[in-house]
Amino acid sequence: MRRFLFAAAIFSLALPCFAGDFQTAAALCDRALGDPTAWHLLESLTAGIGPRPVGTPAAAHARDWAVARLKALGFANVRVEPFAKPSWHRGAESAELVKPYPLRLAVIGLGNSVPTPPQGIEAPVVVLRSYAELLAARPGAFKGKIVVVNQPMTRTEDGSGYGAAVVTRNGDGEAAKRGAVAYLIRSVSTGNGRAPHTGAIWGHTPVIPTAALGVPDADLLQYLAARGPVRLSLKLANWVDAKSQAWNVSGDIRGSERPDEIVVIGGHLDSWDPGTGAIDDAAGVTITVAAANLIGKLPRHPRRTIRVVLFGSEESGGSSDAYLAVHKQELGKIVLAGESDLGSDRAYAVHLPEGAVAAPALAMLPAVLAPLRVLVSDQPAQHAGSDVSGLEKAGVPVLAVDQDASRYFDYHHSADDTLAVVDRAQLNQNVATWAGLLYLVADSKLDFRAKPVKH
């Protein structure tokens, strides 16, 4: 915390070569570090409502919570935009080691998996140590078997280990092609806790029952399978509600000069079910609401409107397309979009659209963010978040805030994703980063669609 107090002290001084905007933005960051809003919102959304999968009563509670909180904070134009979203529902789940000795394993079904028959599936197990091994196997190689892929995930600050590991989650079709009757993966996790990590199967129609084992359980099976026959019994009871709904909720901090030009930011209200969705993504919801709220309390709003969108179906997809569909006619007015969806640990870099990285209008941004130890990257923003990917593909420029993801995948999509893993000082450092950044981009007249002039 010493660092943050120090930051507060120097914010009270003017830089000799910057003025006006710099002082407002720096004071905003300073206030954010001490503001309790994000933490209080985070408590009420997670402990107060609990897990929020699409199609559950809690998802509707979260919608009502969002409307009430945005209104209470003074956001304008608070809207609920419903959309149809079939939902997958977890039932009873179990995995039991049958051979070489009986043991109950930690297991969780993957979203969109097909269920097992009610009596379950019992079969011999084959354990592969990498997804590449599955792809290298010949058709029929695993006939009648339960295939386990025990590929570990690399811990990295930028979360890049996730992409390399999460491919395993979609391997049910590849396993089925090779004769497998069920498909299990090592949880996509950097941790070593027993709690398994769920997540959705996407991009194809699931084929065979698919679930994630706790990390230690996957290692155990590998140990046993290298020494003799292993048999498992797997039961997954789950069902789909084809008629459920989800909602995107939004509220605006109205621009003072160009209110029809909109900066869209947000996080997602929905969550997986084993934890309470604190880092994924109550954190993103509360960071962006708290940052916009502080800007809304300024005596003069920035020139452009800031819209916080709380997306309703990120985990199994849908809210990005839904938002795009409703706002297709006004895309030209969305000047910039971004999302906070990588937890609550410290921000360390921001990325701007290509045309803005070296723009003189944002020359003071490094000085605003430096006391927070956040750098302004010379790499343009890309892939600003799943919920704004629709806008991004439709040509809306994006910004991104890199957060320390070193711990994130220890908890993500597991029972451990609760308020207990959130560090309040780091949460507020994120609010400060978003507040300073948002204020400057929303108050600028920059055309973020313009490409930089080459010299």
Added chain:
Amino acid sequence: MRRFLFAAAIFSLALPCFAGDFQTAAALCDRALGDPTAWHLLESLTAGIGPRPVGTPAAAHARDWAVARLKALGFANVRVEPFAKPSWHRGAESAELVKPYPLRLAVIGLGNSVPTPPQGIEAPVVVLRSYAELLAARPGAFKGKIVVVNQPMTRTEDGSGYGAAVVTRNGDGEAAKRGAVAYLIRSVSTGNGRAPHTGAIWGHTPVIPTAALGVPDADLLQYLAARGPVRLSLKLANWVDAKSQAWNVSGDIRGSERPDEIVVIGGHLDSWDPGTGAIDDAAGVTITVAAANLIGKLPRHPRRTIRVVLFGSEESGGSSDAYLAVHKQELGKIVLAGESDLGSDRAYAVHLPEGAVAAPALAMLPAVLAPLRVLVSDQPAQHAGSDVSGLEKAGVPVLAVDQDASRYFDYHHSADDTLAVVDRAQLNQNVATWAGLLYLVADSKLDFRAKPVKH
């Protein structure tokens, strides 16, 4: 360490779908984790020889050390390639706070800086909080002043905070244009220790005396300057030896089938002077020598030759161009190049040339590196290291190993860069990563210059 023991255990088993190469590479990684070679070399190069700036007797000791060690380990074709390299030599240095109270500050001159007059420079101080502020100031704004830029550096795992912060090191010309008589920077460091961090000024002829303050001293000046007049006295005595020499030293592990095709890897023997250059870059030297040495001890060498080049002048430039100049005629035979120059903390990702990322010949690489928790990135390698940048620009394909740089810039170029900050388990995890990677690329017949086929 538990992780490494576990890795060793599973290496003893064959994967069902890969064979031959996989087992050799996996066993090599396993041996590397327990091999004492890198640690012993690191001790003798740092504690045994000390700091190794170009133009000092220690640089020649390091050359002789390299020749003797490479020969003793059985490397073939051990060569010394001398080149002319003018050298900058540090003399007595001091910075004293004169006003508001007397205090000796921690300071270190930057490489290539001009000296002060023998009596020093005493002048009022202006403190800027970012480099952007210096660039935004009008000509003459700092007439007769000592300019201090106190821009902090962001701690990141990938070291990307360095690029944003190190620009300050070259600001003497910008400060001089605005009237400054001397230029001081906050050490380019993520730490909070008092020891200042040096480094070279590059890309222009230095104009005014330039040095780095310890991080706490720069913060102190900022505090004081915001409250009243501050005066400093600065003395830098340094000189240039225009006639000095440096040397690149190399040795080969001769290929068994295509000995004329060469994979060039290495680190740099030279170092800055305040510490003993353990992480920068005795680590890179010893990691690559130890990895190649293990491969050289295999009953069958890989098809291609592995050449370890120990570069002689990275810190103030020169060894990359020198290597390129000597080997210009054989560039077509250098199939791949890479360098280890980011300390000794754990490797977490490897990057291959674009044409090799998805090549079936390297399909087992993820499984080889997974027990080390190193991922194979889908991003092609770029900027593989300063000493191979000449080869890279000349069209030689490169590979890169990403290391955890979170701690690296706490010590880099300072008195704290010693053996004491090296973690031996992480050092060996790097040797294992390089050994597995090198074996597979050197034994492959892949043309790394080929671009991937687009489907």
